[in-house]
Amino acid sequence: MVTAGFILHGERDRAASITHDLATWLLQRGHDVRMPTDDAERLGLGEHGVPEDRFADGLDVAVSLGGDGTMLRTVELVADSGIPVIGINVGQLGYLTEVDPAGARMAIKRYLSGAYEIEERMLLAARIEGRESSEHVALNEAVIEKTPSGHTVRLAVSVDGEYFTTYAADGLIVATPTGSTAYSFSARGPIVAPMHRCLVLTPVSPHMLFDRTLVLDPHSTLHLEVVGHRPATVSADGRNLGTLHPGDALSCTASPRTARLVTFGEHDFLAILKTKFGLSDR
Template sequence: MPRRLMLVAHHERAEAEVHATAIAAWCAANDVEFWMPPIDATELALPQHGSDRPASDADAVVSLGGDGTMLRSVELLEGADVPLIGVNLGSLGYLTEVEPESMTSAFDRFALGAEEGEWHLDERMMLDVAVNGEVIGRSLNEAVVEKNQSGHTVRLLARIDGDPFTHYEADGLIVSTPTGSTAYSLSARGPIVSPQHRAILLTPVSPHMLFDRSLVLSPSEVVEIEVAGHRRADVAVDGQPGGVLEPGDVVRCSPSKATAKFVRFGAYRYHQILKSKFGLTDR
């Protein structure tokens, strides 16, 4: 039985308040400490549950929303070894699994433990992202270095394990995990990689050059991107701005020792989710 549970919720879903209240009630009935980030608690009219207590103190974190809320939950955990339960609100997501109507029964199963409750952890690799040696974040999906000015490309030098690979004239470069292969990288024509795999993907965004292919690298390799031209660039980690890069600045993406741990209550049917997302048929 978990003794401490934190809820991270989407603020703009009309049904979020009802479900958040139900989660708080389940915790009260099972003598489980419960808290939410202050902004979530205020927005969902549950201010009594708002706390600055870190997510790493929890035995489990519940993410109430979609894949974006799951990314926010992973960010709040800061690499802590805490499992995540994703409750899906809205459209079909790649990361969330539990539907609201089966939410409390899923919590009951989780409380029984992995063997008796018949659940398992789905571990996903992440990337540590640093600028000029200073860590700015950890990504579950991707780190992006892209142009700072509309109407201009940016010149970027990619290095792999310290060796120069090539200069890119492009709108940007995406360094992603297999989990992130169905996010921004996919829209830039990157490959779809099973999230059970461990790899690092390097995908150019609108390259103005003959070589326009993605690279699928070993999960142990380190990718560095240097702003090589005279124009500035922006860096973002899982969609969150990470700052403005000056010429000569270097973004380093390396495999993280931390993993994201998602609780799965059945077989994770990634390929079926992918099939549904793209409206694919059997024939």
């Protein structure tokens, strides 16, 4: 018997109905299910709700029902425990979610029978160094950017302890290959195959002559220090982590842990790209 955890998009009714169906189906067969307390109560399954900080305890598999944002939240909750994640796409076509809603129950059946593979994706280890230090992991990216006041920020970048340059920009993105199709892509960064391992440093609207992305060794350590007199905000996978003041910094490198995504056959990244961008076969 397995313990399956569910994370669902809070504003999509279809995600709620599919979750209720899958959870009920598993419970009827003697398996255990859990989900964050608020979600469990909303589905009438309050006895299966747990606080998010206990979600991964003893879990065998996590099921994400939503889009890429829900997948990022799910990975964040289970990354430290190495728990595999099944992504069920409830919404627009995403890069991370593999299973269509119609195939949700079949995906669970295949997982239970062992008919699946694990695709390991690089995670970013991000450490805030400042008045309050903290450590985080991200599947897509860590970002330092200007505050809502709209002024550019100055960020001194070092690689493995060697000073590179100081950027004047709206922000800097440190992305994983998986994250190369997210915020970094919108800032004109390159598309990197998701199974590759590297650090992608992309400036956002740089106010300087050098405006190119750097693709660096994953084991390098990037050190981004706020200089000048303006503060900046820092986030990881869209989660706001607070404000960095002059002298504070963000350090990033590849995490020793990986995101473990459940796949049911080859994950055709190029086919997804063609679909999202309307590329023809001519």
